[in-house]
Amino acid sequence: MLTQTPLRQQLLALRHSPCDGFIRLRNTFAVHSFPGWLRAQSLYPRIYWHGRGPDRPEYATLGCIETLTDPAEIRRRDEQMPTRGDSPRYFGGQAFDPAAPGWPGFGPCRFVLPRVELVRRGQSVQLCLNLWLRPDNREAELAAALAALEQLRPEQPLPSLDPVDYRRRDRPGRRTWRALVERVTAPDRLARTPKVVLSRRSRLYTETSVDPWRMLAGWAGREPDCFHFGFEFTPGQAFIGCSPERLYRREGRRLQTEALAGTVRRTGDEETDAALAASLLADHKNGHENHLVQTDILARLAPLADRLQRGEPRVIPLRLLQHLKRDIGARLKAPVRDWQLLAALHPTPAVGGTPRPAALAFLQAHEPYRRGWYAGACGLLSRDTAELAVAIRCARIGPGAVDLFAGAGIVAGSTAAAEWAELDHKLASVLTLLREGG
Template structure:
C-alpha cells in the first residue's frame, strides 16, 4: 500500500539544551554573535507575535550579511541539517532542524508527496529539500532509515538568491498545543544559532585508515562480460554497472567543510547534503534530471566519459577522443534519444543545440547536450520524474530490462545513490541525478561510482573510469 507520511516538527534536542553561541538576556531577547545578531533579534520579535493558524505554513525571513552556508551548517547541531545549491552557483538553501518532513515508502506514493509539498508551500518563498531512491524502495543495510523518498522543510534556513542572503524560519502546526510547543522550540533554536566563521579547523587529523573495495578488477571484468553477452543477445543496449568503496576514517569527517572543498574542485556541479540522524548523504553531481519553471522544463543528455589530461595538450586530445570515439558517441546518443522520447508526451515544443558540448570536471569530462522544452498545460513534477528517472546514464536502456539485470547482478545496495536529489519551490522545482556522492556514517564514508556498458566496452577502460569518478572525493580527503 502506498502512503505519504508527514512528520511533526523536529528540532534537534540540543537546540534547546544549552548549545553555546548565544544566551537569553533579561528582557527575553537573545545576545547572539554578530553578524547574525540583528537578524535573529528581528525574527524573535516577530515570531513572538505569531498566532495559531491550523495547517497553515508560517514563514518569515530577513536580510543578513554574506554568510558561508557550508561553515554555518558545520557549526549547527548535527542530525537534521540539509543543503541544496544549484549548478550555476547563484542559489542555495541551507537548513537546520525540520519544520515539516514528508516521506514515501514506494514510488506509487510520489505523486501524493509532491502534491502535498506544493500544497504546504502555497506560494511562500521557501523550499523543501530532499530526494528519491534509485529503485523506488526504502533503504536497507547501510541505507537503513532512508525511505523511498524524503523531503524536509527546514525550521531555520539560510537562503541565497541573486547575491542576496536571508535568514528565515518556518512553522506548521495542526493544533494549538502543537503550535505553542513548536513555537517555543523555534525561539530556543534561534537564540542558540551561531555562525562558524573560522577556516577549516584541524582538517589534517582526518585520514583513511582502511579501504574496502566491494568489487575488484577481476569481478568487474566478469560482470562486464556478462552484460556484453546480454547486449549481444538483445534487447538490452546499455547497462550501468555500479561499484562501492568503503573508507574507514580515524575520526568523523567535518562533513560540510569537506563538501565545501569537494564542490570547490568541481565548479559547475550541483551540491547537496541530506542528514538523517547519524547518516549524511552528500555529493557534487554534474547531471540535471530536470528543472521546471512554470511551463518550461530544462533537462539534458550527459553521457560518455574520459578522464582529464595532465596538460592542456593532453586534455584537448582526450576531448577530441570524447567527441569522435564511436563507442562514446553511441553511449551518448542512447541517452539523448531516451530523454527526447520520454518527455515527448508532456511537451508541445522542444529546443536544443545541434552540436554536442563538453562538460568538464576536475578528474573527468563528459559529452553534454542541453534540452529545453515547453510543457503542456497541467503537467506535474511526478509525471516528469516518472518519465525521466532513472536515466540511461545511471540505469541503462531499455530501462526495465536494464534495471532487472542490475537487480540480479549488483551486490552493493545503491540506496539513494543514482537516485534523485533536489528542491521544491512554489511554481518551480529542480532535481539532479544523485551521482558523485558519498554516504557518511560515523567514521565511515561509502563512496559510489558507475560506468555505462555498451557494445564495444573494454573492461580495463571501464575500470579506470570507475576509479576516476571517486578520485575527486579521495583527493579531498587526502589533501
C-alpha cells in the same frame, strides 16, 4: 542573538494575526560559509544545497516541519501546494531504486520542509523561519518555531579537511567486475539491453570519523561547476556530493534536462585536453552511449510536453574529467507536476541503462551491493521551481568508514579494463582530497 531579534519580533506578532497556511518570516543575515554555519548547529536534519553555477541560490536548512517519505506523499503534497504567497521548499532525495528499502536513516525517499532556511542569492543572505499554521496547531507551531530560533548558534570557522588514512575495499572487485562486463556485452544480451550502467562501491575504512561539512567544503572548492549537496538527517550519518549531472530543472512549465554520458580524462594541459575532447566527440562508443540516453529521455518526456528541444553534443570540462553532454528542453503540458517528472525521468539511462526495466532487473539480480541514494535524485521541490541533480560523485559518511561510488555505462565496445580505469578516474578528485586534505 541580535541577528535573530527581528525574526523573534515577527514571530511574536503572529500571535495576534489571523493569518494561517504556510508562512515564511525573513531577515537579512551575515554569514561566510554555509557549511561552516551548518556544522555549528545542533538542530537536525542539517541539509545543504547549491545548484550548478555561481548564479544559483545557495541553501542551508535546519529542522523539520514535515517529511515526505514516499512518492505517494510527494504527489499528495504536490497537488495540495498553496497557489499563492510563499511556496514551501522541500529539500531531500530519492534512492536509485525507490521500491527498495534504502539506507537506514535515509529510506527510499525523504524530502524535508525545514524549520529554518539560510538563503544566499548573489550578495544577499537571508535567514528564514518557516511555519505552517492551522487552527488546530497554532500555539504548538508558534512554540516550536520560537524554540528552533533560540537554538541557533553563531557560525564557527570551518577548518580545512585533514588528510585521512584509510584502507580501501572495492565491491565488486576486479574479477567480478570483469565477469559482469562480459555478461552485459554478450551479443544476445546487447540485443535486448543495449546499455547497462554497472557501478562500484569503494569503502574506505578510517581510524577516525570524517567530518562531512569540512569534506564537502573542500570538495566543492575543487569542483565549482557541479551541484553541491549534503544531507545529515541524524547525527553520525551523512551523504554528500559534487555532481555534474542535472536530472531536471523546472521553472513554471519550462523544463531543462540533459543527456550526460561519455567520459575522458582531463590533464590540465590545454593542447592535450583539446585533443581528448575532440576524440570524445568523435568516438563511436561514447557517442552511441550518449545517444541512447538522449533518446530514452526524449521518449519519456514526450507524453508530458507540448514541445521538445534537443541540443547538439558538446564536451563539458571538469577538474579531472570531460563529459559528453546534450541539452534537452521542454515546455510541459498543464498541469504536469514534479511527481510525474520524477516517475518519468528517474533513474535516467545515464545511471541505470536502457531499456529501463531490463537494465534495472539486471542490476537487481547481479550488482553485489545496494546503491541506496547513490545514483538517486536529490535537490529541492517547490511550487514555482524545482531542481534535482543525479546523485553521482558522492560519498556516504558514517562512523569509521566513507563509501565512494562510481559507475560506467556498458555498451557494445566496452571492455572491463577500460571501464574499471574510468571508475578510478571518477574517484580521483575526492581521493586526492582525502589523502592530501584541503
